[in-house]
Amino acid sequence: MTESTTFNFIDSARRTVKLEQEAVGLLSTHLDDNFTRACQMIIQCRGRVVVTGMGKSGHVGNKMAATLASTGTPAFFVHPGEASHGDMGMITPGDVVIALSNSGETSEVTSLLPLLKRQGTQLISMTGNKESTLAKAADSHLYAGVDQEACPLDLAPTSSTTCALVMGDALAIALLEAKGFTAEDFAFSHPGGSLGRRLLLKVENIMHSGDQIPVVSPDTSLPEALLVATSKGLGLTTVADADGKLAGIFTDGDLRRAIDQGVDIRNASIKDVMTAGCKTTSPGMLAAEALKVMEDGKINALVVQDEGRTVGVINMHDMLRAGVI
Structure with a gap:
């Protein structure tokens, strides 16, 4: 040796x-x-x-x-x-x-x-x-x-x-x-890296807004709601009452649960299968904070509300594309 x-x-x-x-x-x-x-x-x-x-x-x-x-x-x-x-x-x-x-x-x-x-x-x-x-x-x-x-x-x-x-x-x-x-002050010194993106990006910077928001009324039939959700490509649709207030959300997960429960999906209304009282976020919330809400709630999307109005939708794919994940 x-x-x-x-x-x-x-x-x-x-x-x-x-x-x-x-x-x-x-x-x-x-x-x-x-x-x-x-x-x-x-x-x-x-x-x-x-x-x-x-x-x-x-x-x-x-x-x-x-x-x-x-x-x-x-x-x-x-x-x-x-x-x-x-x-x-x-x-x-x-x-x-x-x-x-x-x-x-x-x-x-x-x-x-x-x-x-x-x-x-x-x-x-x-x-x-x-x-x-x-x-x-x-x-x-x-x-x-x-x-x-x-x-x-x-x-x-x-x-x-x-x-x-x-x-x-x-x-x-x-x-x-x-x-x-603060963490936000730190991010201003590191704007080019993943840390900067996590600390500087807000929900409003990456959410879908305006005509991109899928929305139906509670009485909309499930097949019609599925068409709306599919056309917007977000895997969900928001549900708003006659006054435009958020009544709930319908996602791919809700559809799977409806099928498992034997719901007649051809004749059901969206109000019968939607998730009422869904989790929301605000436009000014940091995207990283919104991501934590999703992870803690084991959900893939959030409705964005501003003073009681629905102004956007954000999902995991948006977080991924923005480099927040």
Whole structure:
């Protein structure tokens, strides 16, 4: 056997997971007034949050900026090396800078400190060394230090980057909750994906309306009602009384139940086999909410009502076509 086939990869992986779990578990003990101050600085920020970091800290910083931006805190990442060669112009006095460095002594990051101080930009640092240059220069310092990296050589950033990542998430979520950020707000940051469709689409955007709505009176014969339902292609028809108020709905399921019960479908009226008091929705309801009503009720369609008037019909096929499912 070769060395690679005798090595216990699972034991190695479990050791890494254990060490990183322990490091993250201790992270909550490091939260103090500095965390509160950092959140307040960001909430009161007149500009944007600028995240910077070198190497692995830079990768974490990129993710942190993206998470902040998608949860209601405008943010972007600036590479510290590029900042020293022109990109410093992207940072304004009204911004808040979050600088990441495990050692707190990364030269590309510390070289920006005089410039940030000179223009009065507030600074939040995230390091693993409370006595570092970066930590002492910051208006608020978030300590994300670890006792040991998961790397057996204690060299490759592993546990430390995981803790920095979690601290960044804690910051973003604390700000999200403080601002009352909603699911709909989140969808506006993600309009192109399936999540955006689920959170932004309303029933009125995908329902069938106007002449597309199948409707019959309670006294309509079952064969006639079936023709109406078939002509509209929705697998159902609404039933409205003389005043135009919704009396019920007749679906393919109602037809199957009528046949099972031995109803004379040639001579029956729709009022004899329809479902009265059917479930409805409103035009302004989110399509995802309407879908849940269907799923909870184990039904395939909903009548859309607005101030007591039937204004549309929506079914599972509409949800599927719109990408809500």
